[in-house]
Each structure stands twice: as C-alpha cells, then as structure tokens.
Amino acid sequence: xxxxxxxxxxxxxxxxxxxxxxxxxxxxxxxxxxxxxxxxxxxxxxxxxxxxxxxxxxxxxxxxxxxxxxxxxxxxxxxxxxxxxxxxxxxxxxxxxxxxxxxxxxxxxxxxxxxxxxxxxxxxxxxxxxxxxxxxxxxxxxxxxxxxxxxxxxxxxxxxxxxxxx
Amino acid sequence: xxxxxxxxxxxxxxxxxxxxxxxxxxxxxxxxxxxxxxxxxxxxxxxxxxxxxxxxxxxxxxxxxxxxxxxxxxxxxxxxxxxxxxxxxxxxxxxxxxxxxxxxxxxxxxxxxxxxxxxxxxxxxxxxxxxxxxxxxxxxxxxxxxxxxxxxxxxxxxxxxxxxxx
DNA sequence: TTCGCTGCAAAGGATTTGCATTCTA
DNA sequence: TAGAATGCAAATCCTTTGCAGCGAA
Numbered sequence: 001x002x003x004x005x006x007x008x009x010x011x012x013x014x015x016x017x018x019x020x021x022x023x024x025x026x027x028x029x030x031x032x033x034x035x036x037x038x039x040x041x042x043x044x045x046x047x048x049x050x051x052x053x054x055x056x057x058x059x060x061x062x063x064x065x066x067x068x069x070x071x072x073x074x075x076x077x078x079x080x081x082x083x084x085x086x087x088x089x090x091x092x093x094x095x096x097x098x099x100x101x102x103x104x105x106x107x108x109x110x111x112x113x114x115x116x117x118x119x120x121x122x123x124x125x126x127x128x129x130x131x132x133x134x135x136x137x138x139x140x141x142x143x144x145x146x147x148x149x150x151x152x153x154x155x156x157x158x159x160x161x162x163x164x165x166x
Numbered sequence: 167x168x169x170x171x172x173x174x175x176x177x178x179x180x181x182x183x184x185x186x187x188x189x190x191x192x193x194x195x196x197x198x199x200x201x202x203x204x205x206x207x208x209x210x211x212x213x214x215x216x217x218x219x220x221x222x223x224x225x226x227x228x229x230x231x232x233x234x235x236x237x238x239x240x241x242x243x244x245x246x247x248x249x250x251x252x253x254x255x256x257x258x259x260x261x262x263x264x265x266x267x268x269x270x271x272x273x274x275x276x277x278x279x280x281x282x283x284x285x286x287x288x289x290x291x292x293x294x295x296x297x298x299x300x301x302x303x304x305x306x307x308x309x310x311x312x313x314x315x316x317x318x319x320x321x322x323x324x325x326x327x328x329x330x331x332x
Numbered sequence: 333t334t335c336g337c338t339g340c341a342a343a344g345g346a347t348t349t350g351c352a353t354t355c356t357a
Numbered sequence: 358t359a360g361a362a363t364g365c366a367a368a369t370c371c372t373t374t375g376c377a378g379c380g381a382a
Contacts, residue, residue: 003298031356031361052347067364072347089310091257093346109302122298128291129313132169136275136284137322138315144255145311147295149304156303197336197381218372233339238372259371 006106006119017044017083017098024081038062039074043084043096049117051093089146107145114151114161172272172285183210183249183264190247204228205240209250209262215283217259254310273311280317280327 021040025032042058043050052071059066075096078084085099089108100106105126109118125145133140151157187206191198208224209216218237225232241262244250251265255274271292275284291311299306317323 003301005302029361033356033362035363065364069348069365070363073362088254088257088312091254091260094257109299109304111304112307118302118304120298120302122294125291125294125298128288128294129311132286132288132291133275133313133315134318135169136171136286137318138275138277138284138313139318140313140315141278142314143312144314145295146254146309147299147304147306148308148310149299149306152300152303152305195336199337199381201338231339235340235373236338239337 002124003120003122006100006104006121021078021081021083024083025077030077034063035059035066035070036074036077038066039071040078040083043078043098048097048119049087049095050097051090051095053093088144107147109147109149111151111157111160112148114157116151116157116160168290169286169288172270172287187244187247187249190249191243196243200229201225201232201236202240202243204232205237206244206249209244209264214263214285215253215261216263217256217261219259221262255312273313275313275315277317277323277326278314280323282317282323282326 018037018040021036022032024030025036039055039059041062042055046054046058052068052075055075056066056068056071059071075084075094079086079096079099082099084096087095087097087108089095089110104121106119106121107125109120110116129143129145130140151160184203184206187202188198190196191202205221205225207228208221212220212224218234218241221241222232222234222237225237241250241260245252245262245265248265250262253261253263253274255261255276270287272285272287273291275286276282295309295311296306317326
C-alpha cells in the first residue's frame with residue numbers, strides 16, 4: 001500500500017508562512033501591509049481550498065475595509081512566493097491551496113455528491129506517469145490529476161454534505 | 167508496455183458523427199439546421215483541440231452569417247450528444263475535442279515548449295486510479311489527468327513549434 | 333403552422349486595471 | 358519622501374441570455 005491520505009494541518013506552522021512571505025516581499029522590494037498580513041491570516045485559518053470571495057469575507061472580519069482587488073492581487077503575490085498554489089479543478093472560479101513543496105506533492109479526489117476534497121499522494125502512480133511520458137518521448141515536468149468519485153460510506157457522505165450547508 | 171498513443175483520425179468517420187448527431191437531434195425533438203451541420207463540419211475538419219472562436223472562424227468560411235452564440239449553443243448540444251467532450255486543461259477558455267467512447271478514454275500530455283498535445287491511454291494507470299480511490303473510500307466515476315513535460319527530441323519540438331505559427 | 337433556432341446586442345460573472353489617495357520603509 | 362499598495366469603479370474577457378424574426382418539420 002503506497003497511497004497516503006494527506007490532511008492539511010496549518011495551525012502549527014502559521015508563523016513559518018508569515019516569515020516566508022515577509023522574506024519574499026523584502027527580497028523583491030515589496031511591502032508588508034496590514035492588508036497582506038490580514039489576507040494571509042484569513043487563508044491560513046480557513047479550510048485548504050478557498051476562492052477569492054471566501055478570502056475576502058474572512059479577511060473583512062479582521063479589517064472591514066479590505067477590497068476584492070487587493071485580495072486578488074495578494075493571492076497572486078502569495079502564489080508567486082510559492083506559499084499558495086492554484087488548483088486546476090474549477091473552471092468557474094480560481095481555487096487556491098497552501099502549497100506543499102515538491103516532496104509533499106499531492107493529487108485530489110473529489111466526491112461528486114458531497115463535494116469533499118481528499119488530498120493524497122501515491123508514489124506508484126507518480127512513477128508510472130514519469131514512465132508513460134518517457135515512452136511517448138517527453139520528459140515529465142509536472143502533472144495535474146483529479147479523481148472524481150462517490151463516497152462509499154453513504155452516511156459519512158450525507159454528513160459531509162450537511163456540514164457544507166452551514 | 168500498456169501505454170498507447172492515440173492519434174485522432176476523423177476523416178473516415180465523419181459520416182458516423184453526422185448520423186449520430188442527427189439521431190440525437192431527432193430523439194430529442196431538436197432540429198437539424200444548416201448552422202449546426204456547418205459547425206459540426208468545421209469541428210471535424212479541424213485539429214482535435216479547438217475553442218469557440220476557432221470554430222466560428224472555420225464555420226464562417228462555409229457560411230458567413232453564423233454567429234458566436236450559435237457556436238456556443240451548438241458546442242453544448244454536441245457535448246450533450248456525446249460527440250464532443252470539454253477538456254479540462256484550459257482555465258481561460260473552453261476547449262473541446264471529439265469524444266471517444268468509454269473504451270477509448272484517454273488522457274493528455276502537453277509539451278510546455280511547443281504546445282503539442284498527445285493523447286494516450288494506459289490501462290495500468292487506470293487500474294491504479296480505481297484502486298487508490300477505493301483505498302480512500304470512494305468509488306471512482308471519472309478522472310482528469312494532464313501530464314506536462316518537454317519533448318526529448320529537441321528538433322521535433324522546434325518543428326512543431328514552427329508549425330503552430332503559420 | 334408550429335416552435336425550435338438564429339443573430340444580434342445586452343447581460344453576466346470572474347478577474348484585472350486605471351487612478352487618485354494612503355501608507356510602508 | 359519616494360513609490361508601492363490600496364479601494365473604488367470602470368474595463369476586460371469569455372460565455373450566456375432575451376428577443377424578434379426565421380425556418381425546419
């Protein structure tokens with residue numbers, strides 16, 4: 001068994017992200033503003049798959065004046081700094097997640113009924129992807145894989161669905 | 167070796183698609199209009215990964231009056247009929263391809279340098295995906311996988327890049 | 333003769349941008 | 358104090374929709 005479910009647990013590493021962000025800003029001649037700090041906080045204390053509107057809403061609980069444009073601009077800076085990562089599973093709006101470094105790369109599994117997103121890593125499939133690319137004459141640099149399915153445990157699925165509603 | 171590169175070869179099966187489309191329309195009380203026929207033709211005689219604007223441009227060489235709204239509406243009907251398939255690798259605009267039936271399901275490999283899109287099918291990875299989902303408590307219904315890489319044969323890559331330009 | 337379809341233009345929704353003002357360093 | 362960042366509103370871009378006229382069955 002090589003599949004490993006990954007659950008994000010940011011709370012104990014918040015400081016690291018703030019430090020990493022500040023270093024990135026300094027290195028690039030950018031400034032640490034109250035809004036940027038508030039937005040990063042909003043993201044770090046939210047579920048790991050989040051869109052601009054949700055970030056705005058949460059950020060505004062700490063600073064009522066934050067604007068949507070600033071959220072979008074900050075999401076961009078955070079992505080450039082390697083702290084965030086834009087997920088490829090929603091065409092309608094951009095979804096971001098805390099970026100794991102290369103060693104913690106993961107893929108996504110989404111339940112079509114309840115919307116639960118599970119992150120996982122599977123070494124066997126990573127190797128297979130590399131091998132397939134080689135066979136076709138390509139050197140693999142990256143990939144994006146999303147599995148869609150249905151929770152087998154119907155009760156758990158219903159519960160998760162109910163949770164989303166509140 | 168289970169990986170199989172899939173190259174689309176529509177030309178000899180155009181009639182089948184037209185027939186399939188007509189049957190779908192009839193079955194659903196929809197009408198076969200000149201525009202719908204022209205749009206399907208435009209798609210069948212184009213490279214297999216195409217967006218609405220490209221379809222419009224091509225369709226207009228056969229009928230100057232076709233409108234963009236009709237192209238979008240027809241792309242939707244063609245997708246519902248199972249003839250087209252919306253690809254998930256472009257967030258900016260919708261990309262469509264001729265849909266293979268379940269037996270011909272495939273994934274994509276895209277060269278980051280020249281933009282070449284290779285379609286392939288690999289039974290081993292399909293099985294692995296199913297198994298991973300099960301392990302995590304899900305019944306797999308669908309998936310989307312895109313590999314990104316670089317052509318190992320630099321000359322071929324350059325050539326392909328040049329082709330795109332004209 | 334029905335309604336489904338069409339083209340056009342207007343509307344939508346997410347994201348970006350211009351600009352005068354504010355604020356970090 | 359310089360110039361980066363902000364909020365707001367306007368602008369973009371792709372896609373969808375409303376509507377009056379058109380045309381397939």
